[in-house]
Amino acid sequence: MDRRAPLGLMTVLCLGIAFLYIPMLVLIGYSFNASSLVSVWGGFSLDWYVVLFHNRQILQAAWLSLKVAMIASSIALVLGTLAAVALVRFSNFRGRFLLVGMANAPLVMPEIITGITQLLLFVSMLKLFGWPGRGMTTIVISHVAFCCAYVTVTVQSRLASVDRDLEEAAMDLGATPFRAFVDTTLPIISPALVSSWLLSFTLSLDDLVISSFVSGPRSSTLPMVIYSKVKLGISPDVNALASLIICVMGFIVLVAGFLLHRAERRRERDIQLAARMG
Numbered sequence: 001m002d003r004r005a006p007l008g009l010m011t012v013l014c015l016g017i018a019f020l021y022i023p024m025l026v027l028i029g030y031s032f033n034a035s036s037l038v039s040v041w042g043g044f045s046l047d048w049y050v051v052l053f054h055n056r057q058i059l060q061a062a063w064l065s066l067k068v069a070m071i072a073s074s075i076a077l078v079l080g081t082l083a084a085v086a087l088v089r090f091s092n093f094r095g096r097f098l099l100v101g102m103a104n105a106p107l108v109m110p111e112i113i114t115g116i117t118q119l120l121l122f123v124s125m126l127k128l129f130g131w132p133g134r135g136m137t138t139i140v141i142s143h144v145a146f147c148c149a150y151v152t153v154t155v156q157s158r159l160a161s162v163d164r165d166l167e168e169a170a171m172d173l174g175a176t177p178f179r180a181f182v183d184t185t186l187p188i189i190s191p192a193l194v195s196s197w198l199l200s201f202t203l204s205l206d207d208l209v210i211s212s213f214v215s216g217p218r219s220s221t222l223p224m225v226i227y228s229k230v231k232l233g234i235s236p237d238v239n240a241l242a243s244l245i246i247c248v249m250g251f252i253v254l255v256a257g258f259l260l261h262r263a264e265r266r267r268e269r270d271i272q273l274a275a276r277m278g
Contacts, residue, residue, distance in 0.1 A: 024246055031239040048236040058225055058241060065205055065222040068136060072143035073200035077193060079144070080151025087152070088159045106149040115213030118142050122214060134216035142214045143207060147200035154199065158192035159185070187267065191260045198256060202249070 031049070035042025052058060083103055087096070106114065122138050125131065132138050162185055170180035186193075208223040215221065220228075226242075229235050 027239055028243040028246065031236070031243040033236060033239075036236060048240040052237045052240045052244075055237060057220075058222070058237070061220050061222040061225040062241075064136065064219060068139050068143060068221065069201045069204040072140050072147055072204045073197050075140075075144045076147035076151050076200045077197045080148045080196065081155050081193065083148065083152045084155035084159055087156055103149055103152040106146040107153070111207075111209040114146060115142075115210040118145070118210065119213040134214060135219040138214040138216075139211055139219065139221065142210050143204040146210070147204060150199050150203065151196040154196040155189060155192050158189045162188050187263075190263065194256055194260060198253070 030041075032044050032046065033041055034045035034047065080103075083099060086093070087099065087103070090096075118138075118141075122132060122134060122141075126133065132141070164185075166184040166188075167177070167180040170184050171177060175183065206223060207221070208227055211221045212224055215224065222241075226238060229238055
């Protein structure tokens with residue numbers, strides 16, 4: 001049996017993983033560097049973490065970014081799921097082509113174009129209606145706009161493969177269409193919902209370009225603060241901050257993966273039990 005192809009694939013996979021994760025491990029290691037020079041090892045120390053937790057600017061920016069990411073990803077999850085349901089369950093309705101275009105446009109639109117257009121929109125709205133002032137509100141609205149596209153595409157692909165017979169059976173037993181959807185279809189597409197929320201949260205937390213256009217003078221997000229510091233040279237406390245973000249996001253992904261895997265196994269057991277009883 002020829003094993004060259006699998007060996008080659010494994011080699012490429014290992015190289016890709018190493019290229020992705022080795023720099024992260026190096027960054028985490030240097031976050032414990034006692035030296036103020038990032039590239040020179042001066043011994044093990046936690047001083048930069050202490051400096052980080054006393055940096056008011058970074059703490060405020062981190063809290064703002066977390067609030068924006070949680071609010072934007074939650075709103076985008078609801079709106080994107082509704083858009084996915086409309087596109088999958090209702091094949092013919094007026095405005096479908098427009099909805100498809102609006103749902104997919106943020107995926108291919110350059111961020112700088114999106115940022116400029118949204119800035120012009122908010123400036124015009126402020127002149128006409130006196131709302132919204134540039135700050136957290138405008139950042140959330142902008143992040144919801146592009147996160148909805150990712151939610152719609154993710155949920156739509158999962159929802160299209162769901163068998164509607166389960167909903168029809170639930171409605172035959174007296175459930176309303178909404179209750180049938182919540183009790184049967186929603187648990188099935190829950191992995192897609194969780195994945196799209198995590199993706200939206202990460203994209204919102206990481207966004208720099210759009211936030212730079214729509215933010216106000218006192219609403220700098222964490223990527224904006226980090227970018228302003230990196231332009232002047234990489235600071236060791238930035239290494240500590242990046243290490244904390246990597247560890248926290250990695251923990252969230254592991255927990256979400258574990259919960260999704262457990263839910264999938266429980267669903268498979270329920271299906272097997274129902275088949276035996278039937």
